[in-house]
Amino acid sequence: MTPDRPTGGSLPIDSPGEMRRAVEALAGPPGQGTKPMTSDLSIDEELLLHSIGWEPVELVTGASIFSVPMGVWNWGQGEITSASTAFAGAFAGAIARIHRETTRAGGHGVVGVHVETSVQRHHIDVTLLGTAVRPVGSHKGATTPFVSDLGARDFTVLHVSGWEPTGLAVGAGFVYAPRRSMGTAMQQKSQNVELTNFTEAMYSARESAMERMQASALALRGSGVVDVTVNEGPIEFARHAIGFTAWGTAVRLAGDQHRTIEPSTVVPLDDAQVAFDASTLG
C-alpha cells in the first residue's frame, strides 16, 4: 500500500495514477523501504514457508514464443523435429527470463509455478508464473535459482524430509503417425485389431519426450523427478501428428539422508456438508 493512496470515498478514482505508482513500486528491488512485496501464495502457504525459515519475495514470470516453420504438421515421417525444437526453445527462453527476474528480485528459487503451454500451427508458447522465495535474511539473489511447479506446501514438506527442488525438468516430442492405406482401413473395419501405426507413433513421441525430460533432470543434477505432468494426444489442427509433453520438478537430497516424516492418522469428526442440490429435484 503506497502512502499517497487516495483516501476517502470521492470518485472518480485516479486509476492511471494508481497503476503508475504500482509499476514504479514494482520496478525496484522488493521488500525494502516502502516497496511492497507481491505473491500469489495463500496466508497458510506463507506461514508454512516461514516455519522453515523461508519467505516470499516477489511474483515473477517468464514467457517465450517460438515460431514453427510453415507446413511441418501435415505430411512426413518420423519426428517433427522443428516442433520439438521450438517447444524446447520456448521453454528454455521462459526459464531464462524467470531466472533473470528472480535473481533481480533477490530470490533463491520460485515455487508454485503455473506452467502454461500452447501448441499452435505457427508458434509454440510457454508462460511461467510463480512466487520467488528466499531464506529469511538473505538479500542477494541466487545466480541460478530453482524453478518448481510444486506449491509452497509441497516445498515445505520436501524441505522437512531433507529434499530440495533443483529445477523444472521438461521434455516434448512431436511425431507423425503414418496414415493407414484405404484398403487396410476398409479391411479392418469390422475387426478387433490394434492400430500399430498409431501405437508406434505414440510410443515414439512418448519415448523422446521422457528421455528429454530425464536428460534435463540429470542436467539439473536432480536424483529424481516428482509430480510429473503428462499431456498427450493428437494435435488439434493436425490429426496425424501426435504430441507428448512432460514436465515435473527435479529433486535431490539436500543433506546426507532422507528424514522420515512419521505421519499420525486422524479421523475428522466433522459431518459431511450436505449441500442442497436443486438439480436433483428435476
Place this chain on the structure above:
Amino acid sequence: MTDAPQDPSAAPEELPKDLPEATSRRLAELEHGLFTSDLSVNEFLLIKEVGFHPLGLVMGSSIYHTGIQTRKWGQSQELTKLTEAMYNARELAMTRMEEEADQLGADGVVGVRLDVNYYEWGKDAAEFIAVGTAVKAESGVSHRNALGKPFTSDLSGQDFWTLMQTGYIPQGLVMGTCVYHIAHRGLGQTLGSAGQNVELPNFTQALYEAREMAMTRMQDEADRLEASGIVGVRLEEKSHQWGSHTIEFLSLGTAVTKTSDEVTLPVPTTIISLDN
C-alpha cells in the same frame, strides 16, 4: 512402421512383442539412479516411509480398433466381440506397462491409472493407456506377486501406506468387463405399463446379469493371483460410442494378500477442525 496387410489370424504375430528400442534406452538411464514419477510429493514421501523407493514412470498403451457386432433390437445379450476388444486392448496396455516395470527390476507398480481416450482418428478407434510408478523395496526383499511378476495396484500413495501398515500387500490390479446390449421394450409392453408403478424386469435383469459377469471375471483374476481379497473396487458403466442401449460394465480393484498379522497402523486421533 509399415502398413502390412492384416489378416485376422496373423494379426497377433504382427504386434510388437518387445518394448520399442527407445523405451529400453530410457529405462537403462533410469537404472543409473534417476527416478521419474507422477506421484505427488505427499505420495512420494509416504512411499519412502514404508521403505519403498520410486524407480520410474512406467506406461503401456495400445491404440485399438474395435470391431462391429450386430445387436438385436429386442434382445438382451452380451456382445462378446466388443467385450473381447475391451479386454484385449486393456491387457495389451497393462502387459506393456508390467514389462517396463519388470525391466527396471521393480517389485511393483503403484498409482496405476487405466484410461480410454477417444480421438479423432475415426470411429471405433481408441487409445487404451496404463500409467503408474514402478517402486522397489529399499531392503532388497522381493515383494513380487504369486506369479513372480511385479504387483500392480491402482491405490494412491496414501492408500498404499495404510495398507502396508495393516500387514497386507497388493498382488495385482484385477478387472472384469462385460459389454452388454440391453433390449428395447416392445410397443405393447410400453403401452401396458404406461401410467403404472411397475418394475421393468427386463431392464433390471439385464443390468444385473452384466454387472455380475464383470464382477465374476474380476474375482477370477484375483483367484489366479491367489489373493485373499480385493480392495478399492470401482464399478464403472460407460456407453463409450455405442449408443444408449449398449453399455460396458467395468469393475476394477486391487487384489491383496495378508503377509503378516502385525498391525503397525497408529490408533487414529479424532479431530474436529475449527475452520469451516
